[in-house]
Amino acid sequence: MSDTPLHPQDLIARGKWTDYRQEIWGDSFNWSWVRPWSQLQGILIHHSVTKHEATPDDIALLHKARGWAGVGYHFIIDKAGVVYYVGDISLARAHVANKNEKFLGICMIGDFTKHLPSDEQIKSAHDLCKFFFFQTPSLPTLKSWDQLQGHKDQQATACPGTSWPNDMRNRIVNRIPYTSEPTPVPPTPQPPSEDWEQKYNDLKAEYDDYKTRFNQQTQDHAVEAAVNKLNNRIDTAQKP
């Protein structure tokens, strides 16, 4: 039995990874045959030629009806971008006639002669391929984006669809979804808020001070005027 656990951290962090080898119909651990890692020379992208909403279990139905013992691909990526690990990578499986031992097979659900992959499928395909090319030292023969091909690059087929390689391959390699993500808008800087209450209290204190001094001055002038008047009266009274 071949059991090769995988832990692609980027996909796991995005919640887009599930090891589905136990759940999916068929034999994920012994079929078709074990091949040495040294025979691996690349990754092949396929499309399922189904409705975009199909599931990995739907793909398995056709392979079951074909008389196979398991799903032909190693991975299936659904419309939501979830990557299902469905066939152990130590096995050749069945996805490219006469060359199964040379490639890992990734099937993206959909018919890409009729529509485009989803943004999430593009991103997940990138993350999965990047994992094998750059994050699996145990697979030294997989080491470059140059080793990413479509099924039609190996055989006479429309798979994986019309936009391969001209556009789809570039998007997977460079992780460019079809829908540009909105650029985050920085928040408008707010002016520092005034402490209006403190300002009011300061002004009021200043006013009260002026008022006090004004009142005092007014009083002083009044007293002075009264004193002067009194003195004048005294002077007048004293004149002979």
Place this chain on the structure above:
Amino acid sequence: MNVTELEDWNSLTPQEQERLKDIYNVDADGNLPETITQTMAQESPEKPKDGGSDV
């Protein structure tokens, strides 16, 4: 290719057969689209006689 020509078509339950026809856009006569038939022709599990070659 008609779905009844699939080697193990009868191994599917009636519900599975209907599901397959729906998902794969099989026409009213039971024929799979040409694109899937073409792709299927390029997918097979046979092991190379020499066991395959290294890179």
